[in-house]
Structure formats: structure tokens, C-alpha cells
Amino acid sequence: GYVIVEREMLDDIDWLTGYLQQKLLIGLKTAENDFILNGTSEVNNPALGLLTSATAYNGTFTNPVDRVIDAGFGQIPTATDDFYQPTNVILNPRDVVKIGLNKATGSGEYDLPQNSVAFAQGKLQIAGLDTVPTTSIDADDFLTLDRNAVMFVRRMNPEIRMFEDAALAKQNKVMFRIEERVAQVIFNTAAIVKGTLTAGDEEDDKN
Secondary structure, three states: OEEEEEHHHHHOHHHHHHHHHHHHHHHHHHHHHHHHHHEEOOOOOOEEOHHHHOEEOOOOOOOHHHHHHHHHHHHHHHHOOOOOOOOEEEEOHHHHHHHHOOEOOOOOOEOOOOOOEEEEOOEEEEOOEEEEEOOOOOOOEEEEEOHHHEEEEEEEEEEEEEEOOHHHHHOOEEEEEEEEEEEEEEOOHHHEEEEEOOOOHHHHHHO
16 A cells, blocks of 8 residues: 655654554555455466455355355365364455345345344354455355465565655655565365355356
């Protein structure tokens, strides 16, 4: 992440420090989430993300909640000989709300599957799986996984550096950049399952 500021802002270091931490962390976390899910496509040093490594959902359920649960408690243990068990679900924030506020078509009452879904204080749990909402995953897509099948390694903590080149100097501005060095290790792709909440969309994607 980076931000360009006026040179005069350096006169108030205390305020600038807080400003940079807030502003730069947004870009850093956005890039970090994208890296975790999609990896990188660099020629010399490519890294696989969760979505690019995940195994496609192969069940027959059509209900969104059923598909997530089957992917975790059906497909993952079967494919890994019970070595891995599901721990998390990654969903788009809109889908978290859609599942959490599910209403019965007849009465219009909130109708969460009993003992399967809990939505409280903005947190969604599906069959005991912690849900991680992020805009880095498309709406209607889901990712169910055992976090023990993935290792996130931080090789360099976030670092802020200041740059000033000729173009910025003419505008009396400076640029601050935040960067970190991380890696992701995936031990078993069968312990990471991706799919769509709507049955049939996988076939549409293939056509």
C-alpha cells in the first residue's frame, strides 16, 4: 500500500503517524487478503492462493447451507481419510447477511436451520464453522477449509518507507509505502473446497 501526502504534513509527526497507520493498513490488508485467496502470478516466484489451489465441491446438495456443510464434513474428511476436519468458511459479506437473515417463504419469519446456523453480533457460524467475511471472494462463492492445511508465514513485518523523486519534488509531495514479505504453504488441496452457494453455477462456469 502507498499514499502520497503534502510535504508540509511532515511538520506534524504525531498526527502523520496515526494518519499513515490508518491509511496504509487498508491497502496492505487488501493486498494480503488477495494474496491469501488468489496468490500471485509472478513468473519467477509464483505463489498459489486458496482459490487457485482448492478442490471443486463434488456433492449433490442444492441448499447453500447444506453445500457448505457437506463440503466441510462430507468431502474434506472423505478425501483426506479423516486427517483433516473443517474449521472455517470464507464468504462474501453479502452472503453472510443472506444466510444469517434467511426468512421462511411462507410466514416471512427468520428461519435459520436449527442447530446448523447461528447469527449473532454480526458473526455467522455454520455447523460450528467460523465464517470469515471478505470482499476478496465473489458473491455466491464459498470456500470451506481446515486451517491446519494452510500455513501463513510472515518473513518481514510491515515496514513503512518514505520516497521522494523528481516528479513528487516538483509538487512538494512525498510518498510513503508500506510493505511486508509473506509466504503461504498449502499442505493438502483436498482439505480446501471451493464451490458456489447456488447449485448449477459450477456447470455454468464450465460452459
